[in-house]
Amino acid sequence: MAEATVTVGTRVGELDAAPRRGAALGAWDSAVTSYYLIAGAMTLLVTIGLVMVLSSSTVYSLSATDGASAYSVFLKQAQYAVLGVPIAWVASRLPVRLYKRAAWPAFLALLGVQALVPFIGKEVNGNRNWIVVGGQSFQPSELLKLALALWLAAVLARKRHLLERWQHVVVPGVVGAVAAVGFVLLGHDLGTALIIMVLVAGAFFVGGIPLRWFAVAGAAGVAGAIALAAGSANRVGRITAFFSPDCDKAGACYQTYRGMLALGSGGLTGVGLGESREKWSYLPEAHNDFIFAVLGEELGLLGTLLVVGLFGVLAVAITRVVRRHTDPFVQVATAAIGAWVLGQAVINIAVVIGLLPVVGVPLPLVSAGGTALVTTMLALGVVMSFARQEPGAAEALSARPTVVRRSLAVLGRTRSRRG
Numbered sequence: 001m002a003e004a005t006v007t008v009g010t011r012v013g014e015l016d017a018a019p020r021r022g023a024a025l026g027a028w029d030s031a032v033t034s035y036y037l038i039a040g041a042m043t044l045l046v047t048i049g050l051v052m053v054l055s056s057s058t059v060y061s062l063s064a065t066d067g068a069s070a071y072s073v074f075l076k077q078a079q080y081a082v083l084g085v086p087i088a089w090v091a092s093r094l095p096v097r098l099y100k101r102a103a104w105p106a107f108l109a110l111l112g113v114q115a116l117v118p119f120i121g122k123e124v125n126g127n128r129n130w131i132v133v134g135g136q137s138f139q140p141s142e143l144l145k146l147a148l149a150l151w152l153a154a155v156l157a158r159k160r161h162l163l164e165r166w167q168h169v170v171v172p173g174v175v176g177a178v179a180a181v182g183f184v185l186l187g188h189d190l191g192t193a194l195i196i197m198v199l200v201a202g203a204f205f206v207g208g209i210p211l212r213w214f215a216v217a218g219a220a221g222v223a224g225a226i227a228l229a230a231g232s233a234n235r236v237g238r239i240t241a242f243f244s245p246d247c248d249k250a251g252a253c254y255q256t257y258r259g260m261l262a263l264g265s266g267g268l269t270g271v272g273l274g275e276s277r278e279k280w281s282y283l284p285e286a287h288n289d290f291i292f293a294v295l296g297e298e299l300g301l302l303g304t305l306l307v308v309g310l311f312g313v314l315a316v317a318i319t320r321v322v323r324r325h326t327d328p329f330v331q332v333a334t335a336a337i338g339a340w341v342l343g344q345a346v347i348n349i350a351v352v353i354g355l356l357p358v359v360g361v362p363l364p365l366v367s368a369g370g371t372a373l374v375t376t377m378l379a380l381g382v383v384m385s386f387a388r389q390e391p392g393a394a395e396a397l398s399a400r401p402t403v404v405r406r407s408l409a410v411l412g413r414t415r416s417r418r419g
Helices: 002-028 033-064 072-093 096-120 140-158 166-186 190-207 212-230 233-243 254-266 291-324 328-352 370-388 393-399 403-418
Strands: 122-124 127-133 136-138
Touching: 033 072, 033 291, 033 370, 033 393, 072 370, 096 127, 096 140, 096 166, 096 328, 096 370, 127 140, 140 166, 140 190, 140 328, 140 370, 166 190, 190 212, 190 328, 254 291, 254 328, 291 328, 291 370, 328 370, 370 393
Parallel strands: none
Antiparallel strands: 122 127, 127 136
């Protein structure tokens, strides 16, 4: 009897656990999973970024303002983050047909603006990639990335049955992409040009370009990058130093060396939030391109793994949108945006940990930089719009009660119990 009781009890437990496992699997297969994964990962990355910008920029802010404020960089970043929230929310509510209509005019307009940047732009650290309007500076190349992603999606989706013929790939897709890269390179911004190339590769891959053409494009891209690097003594010095076994740690390899010191001193749990030593003017660009090093120093390996994990969540969600959506425009645009954001994150982290030469790209959603932050949030808002329009997603979202409705329901039940 005891054995029978145990057996029955065990099987009842298994039967009870089966629906729970099924419910968990059903939640993962839900049409709105991609939407919430993107929204959650973006929110956490922006929050971590604000905390780390505050911690890593105080010394720089004091120096830049002659001691007037230790929070000038953080407050500016926070303003852009607050601005990016409603922009991303509105972008997530717009229909796909609106993005299709805006693809051509947005790309042509921003391509024209980018063409003017080398002549009227502001130079920062050797790169002329900024335009000052009304006392505020912004990077047109950041918005150009999003416009290019949508434009390539419109072009490749329309020509998807003709992409076996190279003429339909080159015109207008390759021509437009080369124009975008070329205008950015006129301002000597090699880092942004590399990210745009990654974006284009992601769009072409999902768009259905034959794989044999990627080998040709890759060879041409490597040759072009070498030629561009050879045209700048600064770039040649950085690349040569990277491959040198005895690089001058006080000269060409100084920034990489200080970044590695920051990561190494963080250990497993870090030296503590706000306790970084490298931010005291030892590590250049501590709040920008090398913020990942300060994060590793203050929050340790666990902090860096958290950030890498959140980018992994974004990768999973973006892949889900590409695989689950039926519209070729959405698939290509999502792949292009994902290649941009995730590719930039990989390049930034690889630079900080010493796997790549310093190319000067920020960590998306985390590094200081207002235009980059708002534009990345806008781009992810676009992907959230696509996720909301996955098959079955609109019905699932409309079936879920809003926060207000849930609150009113709880209040109603409470009053009925009291009555």
